[in-house]
Amino acid sequence: MNLSYWEHNTWLHNIDYAVIGSGIVGLSCALSLRKEFPKSKIVVFEKGMLPSGASTKNAGFACFGSVSEILEDLKSHSEAEVVELVKKRVAGLELLKKTLGEQQLHYFQHGGYELFSQSDAHLYENCIENISYINNLLKPVFLDKKDVFSIKNDSFGFKNVQKQLIFNRFEGQLDTGQMMLGLIKKASKEDILVLNSAEITSFRPENEQIWLKMNNSEEFSAKKVFIATNGFAKQFMKDEDVTPARAQVLVTKPIKGLHLKGTFHLDKGYYYFRNIGDRVLFGGGRNLDFKTEETTQLGLTELVQNRLEAILATTILPNQPFEIETRWSGIMGVGRQKKPIVKKVAPNVYCGVRLGGMGVAIGSSVGQQLAKFATE
Numbered sequence: 001m002n003l004s005y006w007e008h009n010t011w012l013h014n015i016d017y018a019v020i021g022s023g024i025v026g027l028s029c030a031l032s033l034r035k036e037f038p039k040s041k042i043v044v045f046e047k048g049m050l051p052s053g054a055s056t057k058n059a060g061f062a063c064f065g066s067v068s069e070i071l072e073d074l075k076s077h078s079e080a081e082v083v084e085l086v087k088k089r090v091a092g093l094e095l096l097k098k099t100l101g102e103q104q105l106h107y108f109q110h111g112g113y114e115l116f117s118q119s120d121a122h123l124y125e126n127c128i129e130n131i132s133y134i135n136n137l138l139k140p141v142f143l144d145k146k147d148v149f150s151i152k153n154d155s156f157g158f159k160n161v162q163k164q165l166i167f168n169r170f171e172g173q174l175d176t177g178q179m180m181l182g183l184i185k186k187a188s189k190e191d192i193l194v195l196n197s198a199e200i201t202s203f204r205p206e207n208e209q210i211w212l213k214m215n216n217s218e219e220f221s222a223k224k225v226f227i228a229t230n231g232f233a234k235q236f237m238k239d240e241d242v243t244p245a246r247a248q249v250l251v252t253k254p255i256k257g258l259h260l261k262g263t264f265h266l267d268k269g270y271y272y273f274r275n276i277g278d279r280v281l282f283g284g285g286r287n288l289d290f291k292t293e294e295t296t297q298l299g300l301t302e303l304v305q306n307r308l309e310a311i312l313a314t315t316i317l318p319n320q321p322f323e324i325e326t327r328w329s330g331i332m333g334v335g336r337q338k339k340p341i342v343k344k345v346a347p348n349v350y351c352g353v354r355l356g357g358m359g360v361a362i363g364s365s366v367g368q369q370l371a372k373f374a375t376e
């Protein structure tokens, strides 16, 4: 399908900065570019009708790591690296709140809890033993210098879990849809063009410009290109350590008398749940079949969905009848290292990808960091 002269001239001609992907990173990158270059033409290309990776599909945890996750990270990262990771997540959340405001985000700091299944006594004991070590490690991250983690008795009526939970007083939750709507509206206000159903299939350098091709075969050029496609990054960067990881979620219908409030992590973060008003969102189970979930295709499997329902019935809501209202999946980008990849990949081409399960926390600052390459 040929675009008209007008279409081409208005949307695709003389682009200064082309951003591929309209998730939290792509939009944050575009907004940072606008701050630096008030008169430039910035266009964001998104393959889906809506952002179609993880940013509109996540659980909305504003978190920076549970005790078991931090202990796990310490096996492959130094103490200083782990503190730096947590610092970046906390700073990223502050930046997100500053950009959109807590009201737009529907942000609530109800705190977060880590639960341990009864069969995981070893992990439970190890985490409890290490709370003060982790609290000391994280002292430099928080201004008030008070402990981050503490022990709480289970007041939620969970079953098949250890009676004590680890509480994180700083953890919050937000409305993922409102977060992304806020970013999209802000982009529009800042004269950033966001084109949907506009998949970039390839790009090549020529005459100090980057020529991009769209799924409708249209070709156009930009001075600089920013890749923010996270779990889909291998399409353009075959050699980078970033692998797609699908995550599946379900949400219940409203539950009468639900007193579960906050964000909850179970089984080293492989399962996570929270309240959305009087509903429960529950996700995870990727570890049941890593191979099948290593895909860029959205979709649900019986194995994961049945397990989610079973844990919901036996562990999370053992005494409360519930019905499932809806289910969906999203695609994350993961790798051996937790750090995102933010770098130059070719002359005038840069990437900010591999956000793992922490994109709500670090997405804004990764986008900001990515945009800095424009002044290179």
Ligand SMILES: Cc1cc2nc3c(=O)[nH]c(=O)nc-3n(C[C@H](O)[C@H](O)[C@H](O)COP(=O)(O)OP(=O)(O)OC[C@H]3O[C@@H](n4cnc5c(N)ncnc54)[C@H](O)[C@@H]3O)c2cc1C
Pocket: 020, 021, 022, 023, 024, 025, 026, 045, 046, 047, 048, 050, 051, 052, 053, 054, 055, 056, 057, 058, 059, 060, 061, 062, 063, 198, 199, 200, 201, 228, 229, 230, 231, 232, 235, 246, 247, 248, 249, 283, 329, 330, 331, 332, 352, 353, 354, 355, 356, 357, 358, 359, 360, 361, 362, 363
């Ligand atoms: C179910 C689920 C639950 C999660 N829960 C949480 C949570 O509670 N807290 C948290 O911090 N993180 C969570 N995450 C992770 C978080 O959502 C991600 O880290 C974050 O959204 C990544 O943002 P991004 O902009 O890098 O990628 P994405 O949001 O995936 O954006 C990339 C975009 O690029 C587009 N794209 C890809 N290829 C092309 C192309 N060729 N042309 C044009 N467009 C293209 C995609 O459609 C997509 O919209 C969760 C993820 C999932 C899937």
